[in-house]
Amino acid sequence: MKPAIRLTASATSALPRWVLLAICIAFASFGLFGRDPWKNEDAAGFGVMWTMAGGTSHDWLLPNLVGKYATENGPLGYWLGALCIRVFAPWVDASNASRIATGLLFCLACAFVWYSAYLLGRRPEVQPFKYAFGGEPEPRDYGRTLADGALLILLACFGLAERGHETTPQLMQFAGMAMLLYGVVRAVDKPVQGALWWGLALGIVALSSDLVQAGALLAGTLVMLVVAPRTRSHWLLVAGLPVALILSASWPILALQRYPDDAAWFLNQWIRSSVSAFSGPPGFVLHYAAKNLPLFTWPAWPLALWAWFSWAGLRRAPHIAIPLSVILPLLLLVSVQSHETNRIFMIVLPALSVLAAFALPTLKRGAINAIDWFAVLSFTILSTFVWLVWLAGMTGFPAPLARNLARLAPGFSPQFNFLSFACAVVVTLFWIGLVQWRVSRHPKVLWRSVVLSSAGTTLMWVLLMTLWLPVVNFSRTYRDVAQQISAHLPADYACISPVRLGDAQIATFAYFGKMHFSFNDDCDVILRQDTPAYGAPAAPPNYAWKLVWEGRRAADRDEQFRLYVRIDRPQTPLKRRAWRKRPD
DSSP: OOOOOOOOGGGGOOOOHHHHHHHHHHHHHTTTSSSOOOTTHHHHHHHHHHHHHTSOHHHHHSOEETTEEOOSSOSHHHHHHHHHHHHHTTTSOHHHHHHHHHHHHHHHHHHHHHHHHHHHHTSGGGOOOOOTTOOSOOHHHHHHHHHHHHHHHHHHOTTHHHHTTSOSTHHHHHHHHHHHHHHHHHHHHSHHHHHHHHHHHHHHHHHHSOHHHHHHHHHHHHHHHHHOGGGOOTHIIIIIHHHHHHHHHHHHHHHHHHOHHHHHHHHHHHHHHHHHTTOOOTTTTHHHHHHHHHHHTTTHHHHHHHHHHHTGGGTTSHHHHHHHHHHHHHHHHHHTOSSOOOHHHHHTHHHHHHHHHTTGGGOOHHHHHHHHHHHHHHHHHHHHHHHHHHHHHHHOOSHHHHHHHHHHSTTOOOOOOHHHHHHHHHHHHHHHHHHHHHHHHOOOOTTHHHHHHHHHHHHHHHHHTTTSHHHHHHHHOOHHHHHHHHHTSOTTOOOEEEESOOHHHHHHHHHHHOOOBOSSSOOSEEEEEOOTTOOOOOOOTTEEEEEEEEEOOTTOSSOOEEEEEEEEOOOOOOOOOOOOOOOO
């Protein structure tokens, strides 16, 4: 049964392009530049890209972090970042250059989400009620309005702000997931073109993540073709699947041809990591997902759930079946993960946002007003708090906030930046103007219920990445520690053995401190992360380990680093008997 959607043409008035572009550009660009790689996954992903950019074909085909193999994901998610480092290195430092790829992939994913919702919104089964004397929206205008809504919902999701600006393989997976969704949607009306997009996207997911994710998405598509007759297209299997298989096999074949022994070991570990990442017993991480997934995907998930309920009679139609063919396999993977992580949370957002967009025509006025007022109150209060903390850091007033800031970031010295301040003022004024427009005019357009949520999320992210960026960067970078360690290294040391160091620490120490790590050799320097309870490392009789430095990041009391240098033990001289002249 189709819901009774009664809309006039005015309800589908297009969102001004400059508003949509301003929100997208502000959200995508702020937080990419002017900062260091942050702990944990952001710095680890950058380290692999940086190693590739300065390495050989061996590093490009077998991703590694300064010699430590990274077998959790395929190489495609690192290739684009490494290429950006190569291309832009003469003008931009490596960490900022790698995030150019992040911004490009994010914008690409947004475009695929918009066009997916646009194509679905033009279909005849989703059109509003036709009036006897006309006045209903045209399918093109209706589809464009739903597409604007889908993109706004995507940008409004809380968890996307930080995850969408990191240098990790998840950004390539995110773009691949949006492309895969678009391919299936396009295959409904243009089967060959859509099948090729779908196959390309499935190959991208396989090369940037693992075989389990790609297999789950393939299974979701096959189930959709069985249960949703209007989505059936044999071209997905005839044309799309061969493209996916060829693309997925290209990297393993090339790696095995160039480096047979190393590649065989790497691919074996990659497959093992893929399986072990989703081998957790059912329910092991459900508590973590139940606590974090709703917040991460807010406000997309309640709208998507409402769309599923409100379109009860058309659940096998493309606008419901296609997003679910992506959402359900990923949620299944979330439930069987071996570790508590939100990596998959981000890649479910494109399909979730498209499904959520179809809740907009069916929302009641009370629900729309509740969403709007929640956005106005929450983001206004939060943005005011951000401004007050910034003011406390700069002036010491209000005093309680200044004391809390000094306690949370000891050693941090705030400095005024006019450009950051100006950007924060502009985005705040934009928010005030948008709220005034919404409250005073009471517009009837469909996207009114999500424009404040997306603008509020953008407001908070821009304020954090302008006013709070120095203190956030101070709290999450290892630059100072790396420089301190580098200053205490012997000039002629051979290599450093890392002990209990995470990937983020190894990456940033190697990048900022120009340190040479080795994971196999017998090194003459040891860098450890431990506590005061740990003693000096054991050493053979002929040499000893000398502690030359210990310290930690000023903003982190839990981490403690110690640097040991190998020194030769003094040899005890042999005691010889005094020579005596024999008597004649």
